[in-house]
Amino acid sequence: MPLLALESLHAGYGAIRAVRGISLEVEAGETVCLIGSNGAGKSTTLRAISGLVRPSAGRVRFEGCDITRMRPHDIVAAGISHVPEGRGIFARLTVTENLDLGAYLRGGPEVAEDVARVFETFPRLRERARQTAGTLSGGEQQMLAIGRALMARPRLLLLDEPSMGLSPILTQLIFERVRQINEEGTTILLVEQNATSALEVSHRGYVIESGEIVITGTGEELAADPRVKRAYLGEL
Ligand SMILES: Nc1ncnc2c1ncn2[C@@H]1O[C@H](COP(=O)(O)OP(=O)(O)OP(=O)(O)O)[C@@H](O)[C@H]1O
Numbered sequence: 220m221p222l223l224a225l226e227s228l229h230a231g232y233g234a235i236r237a238v239r240g241i242s243l244e245v246e247a248g249e250t251v252c253l254i255g256s257n258g259a260g261k262s263t264t265l266r267a268i269s270g271l272v273r274p275s276a277g278r279v280r281f282e283g284c285d286i287t288r289m290r291p292h293d294i295v296a297a298g299i300s301h302v303p304e305g306r307g308i309f310a311r312l313t314v315t316e317n318l319d320l321g322a323y324l325r326g327g328p329e330v331a332e333d334v335a336r337v338f339e340t341f342p343r344l345r346e347r348a349r350q351t352a353g354t355l356s357g358g359e360q361q362m363l364a365i366g367r368a369l370m371a372r373p374r375l376l377l378l379d380e381p382s383m384g385l386s387p388i389l390t391q392l393i394f395e396r397v398r399q400i401n402e403e404g405t406t407i408l409l410v411e412q413n414a415t416s417a418l419e420v421s422h423r424g425y426v427i428e429s430g431e432i433v434i435t436g437t438g439e440e441l442a443a444d445p446r447v448k449r450a451y452l453g454e455l
């Protein structure tokens with residue numbers, strides 16, 4: 220049984236049909252990427268999984284259970300954490316306060332251990348533990364957003380464009396950490412416009428166009444696919 224399965228999922232905003240019958244699966248242990256251009260429906264797909272947008276048809280299954288109509292905080296409690304586009308951290312709180320909030324559903328003594336683990340993954344955050352999040356650089360805010368999502372001890376991490384706005388060096392660092400987080404046991408569904416880096420760290424991928432899946436394959440297959448090269452890898 221896949222960890223996550225979308226079955227003919229439809230979702231949108233009023234008359235706008237952003238996601239039109241998407242089916243995809245993520246197996247436990249995988250990193251799977253969803254690539255596509257602006258407005259293709261990538262973020263809407265993640266929002267439909269985490270309950271922030273209500274699907275109009277189809278199903279979301281997590282470990283076989285239908286979570287399609289569950290509320291966002293119940294979906295977090297079930298084991299899915301979402302790092303949204305634009306990061307969604309609390310600008311007026313410090314780094315440590317943001318991390319503590321990521322564990323609000325758990326509490327207890329392990330929270331401090333988990334904060335320590337996030338600081339090991341992102342040492343830059345330890346140096347800035349008492350700094351207010353709104354004054355962090357873009358890359359540091361992305362590290363904090365991922366760190367906060369990890370505090371919920373998710374089994375599935377949804378990452379929406381973690382490289383957005385980052386320098387090439389920070390982008391590389393973030394993707395290295397994504398790979399590490401996966402190797403440490405967290406399953407990842409990654410949304411990216413940076414298809415080259417996303418395919419490098421992903422076991423498999425799906426290409427989405429106008430709300431529909433048009434191509435799927437392993438990371439290598441997609442990176443070698445002429446249609447993907449032309450449209451998403453900037454090659455002619
Ligand atoms: N809150 C909203 N209200 C109305 N329409 C929306 C809303 N959010 C997204 N849309 C529309 O839904 C479609 C899909 O948007 P979505 O954000 O899922 O795309 P995306 O693939 O994540 O794009 P990007 O790469 O630019 O982030 C777009 O046409 C967009 O304009």
Ligand SMILES: [Mg+2]
Pocket residue numbers: 261262263304379
């Ligand atoms: Mg988006």
